[in-house]
Amino acid sequence: MTPEIPSPSPALPGAPAPDAPERRDFIRDIVAADVAAGRIPAPVTRFPPEPNGYLHIGHAKSIALNFGVAAEFGGRCNLRFDDTNPVKEEQAYIDAIEHDIRWLGYDWGARTLHASDYFDQLYAWAVHLVESGLAYVDDQSADQIRETRGTLTEPGTNSPFRDRSVEENRELFERMRAGEFPNGARVLRARIDMAAPNINLRDPVLYRIVHARHPRTGDAWSIYPTYDFAHGQSDAIEGVTHSLCTLEFEVHRPLYDWLIEHLPVPSRPRQIEFARLNLTYTVLSKRVLLRLVSEGHVRGWDDPRMPTISGLRRRGFPAEGIRDFAGMVGVAKTDSVIEYGLLEYAVRTVLNRTAQRRFGVLDPVRIVIENYPEGQVESLDVGNNPEDPTAGTRPVEFGRELWIEREDFAEDPPPKFFRLAPGREVRLRNAYFVTCTSVVKDQAGRVVELRCTYDPATRGGDAPDGRRPKATLHWVSAAHAVPAEVRLYDQLFSRPDPGAEGDLFADLNPDSETIVRNAMLEPSLADLPGGETVQFERLGYFTPDPDSAPGALVFNRTLTLKDTWAKVQAKGAVGA
C-alpha cells in the first residue's frame, strides 16, 4: 500500500539551517535559560507516541518541536513508545510510526525506546511507594472508585482499603503481578489526598490488572502501569530534561511532580505543556481517524484525504513542506486553530522550487492544426523547472493533432477571459502560436474539436515580430499522449470546524474525491517513480498513486496552483 519513498532531502532536519531565522518560543526560552544557567549541559527530549494508531500532522508539530529543540541546543531526542496499554496497541502501529518519523526526516540514532523496557524498574518503584506507605491496593470496583472520587465541586471519600498495612499491600500487589486476580479486581493507587481540588491527586490509579498479551513483553505481565505512573518515571530513567506534552496534561503535572519527588529516580525531568495543533476542515483525533478508516469513510490510514503522515505522503506532500509548516505554526499555550491554507502555502512553496514541470490535460478537447503538415512530428525542447535552471530540459513531441484543456476554450468568452476563442490567437507553451478558426460540435451542441492554424515563425513560443498572446496553454500531442486516471481531492470535511454543530460524520464532504478517468498525459509521466511529485503546468501538483500500474496510470492531485482566475470568477458571480 505505502509506496517506497526516496530518502528525504539531505539537509539535516531539526538542526537549524545556517540561514534560518532564530526560532523563539516560550519553550526554547526555558531551555536556553536552563543551559545558560548551567542547570543542564544540553537538553534531552523525547517523542512519546502510543502505538495505537497512525501519526498525523499534529504529531508532526510535536516531532518537529522535540527533535528541533534537541538539535538546536546540541542535545538529543529519543523515540519512546508509550506502550502501557496492550489492549489497544499493535506492532503494526509501531512499525508505521517509525517509518513515518524517518520519512519526515528525523533521526533518533539507536534510541528506539519503550516504556515497556522499564516495566521491572517501574514495578520496583511501585513497591517502594507501597513500602513508604504512599500506595495501596484497592479492592473496589471501577464503578466504586468513580463514585467515591467526588465531583468537580465535592471532595471524594477514602477507600475502605486505604489504610491496609504495608505488609498486606505488598503481598496483594505481588499477587496482582502473579496474575492471581481477574481484570479489574484490584488496582494499586497512590495515597495522596481524596479531597484534593485537583482530581488527578485523589489517589490516582498507578497499576491495573490487564490479562493481555503485550506486543513486546508478551505474557510476562498481568499488571500494567498507567500513563501517569509510567511517563514521568520513564523520562527520569532516560535523563529527559524537558518533557514536552500537550495542554491536556497540564492538570497532571502536580502528579508528575509528586511521583518524581517521592521516588528515588535518577534525574528530575520537568514537564512543559504547549497547545496541540488544530487545523480548519480537519479532525486530528486518533479516535475519529480510526473510525474514518474502520467504517470505510476513507480507503485506509493512508488515504490521500487523511491528515495522517502516510496520507499526506500518498497525497504527494513533501516531508520538507510538512517540516516547514511545523516551524511556521508557532509554539504557545493558547488553544488555536491554524488555517489549512498555511499548510498548503508551505507545501506549495517547496513544490514550486523542487517539482519538475510536465504537461497533462485533465479534460481533453482535440485541436487540429489545419496548416500543420499531416504526419509530421517534431520534438521540442521544454524546460523542466523554470525556478531551477539545473533541472534541465526534456524533449516533448508536437504534432498536427493535440489535446488541450476544455476549459481553456470559450466559444463566447466572458470579459477578462484571455484564453482560446474563435478568431483569437494564444500560445501553446514552448511550442507555437495558434489561432482558432472554427468550432466543430456534435449533435448535442458539445464542442468536439477545434480547428486552428499555427504560425510556423513562432516555434519555441516567441514571435519574431514581438507580438504576445495574452494566454499560454498547456497541451499534449494526441498521437503520443498516455491516458490516465486522476484523482482530485478536496477537504474531507465540508466545514472549517467539523462537528461543531452536531454529528461530525454528517459534515463529511461528499465531494472530497473526484475521479477523472480520461486525462491525457505527456508520455514521460508513464514512468515517474512513486513518491515523486511533479507540477502539471497551470493545473497544480500531482503524484503517482500506488494503485498505478503500467498501462493503467493513476495520479493524485496534491494541490492546485494558486488560482486567481477562480477568484476573479467568484467575484464576478457575486457581483452578477
Next chain:
RNA sequence: UGGCGCGUGGCUCAACGGUAGAGCACCUGACUCUGGAUCAGGGGGUUCCAGGUUCGAAUCCUGGCGCGCCAGCCA
C-alpha cells in the same frame, strides 16, 4: 458555588515597563511563455472589559467576563 490554564489585526505568533510588529490571508501595481512564481506598495489592532500602580502599562496589581482542560483501571 472546585482546580489549572489561556485571552494582541481575518488566522497564527512577537513585543518580557518606554509608546504595537512579523508570517499567512486580503487589496493595488509592476513583471512574466504557467491567470503560477517573483518584485513593489497598501488596508486592517480602543492589545477581552473595568479600576489601580507608574512620568509612562499589551506588559505589574485587583476585580470581572469569555474560552479550554480535568470527575478512564485511555494516553
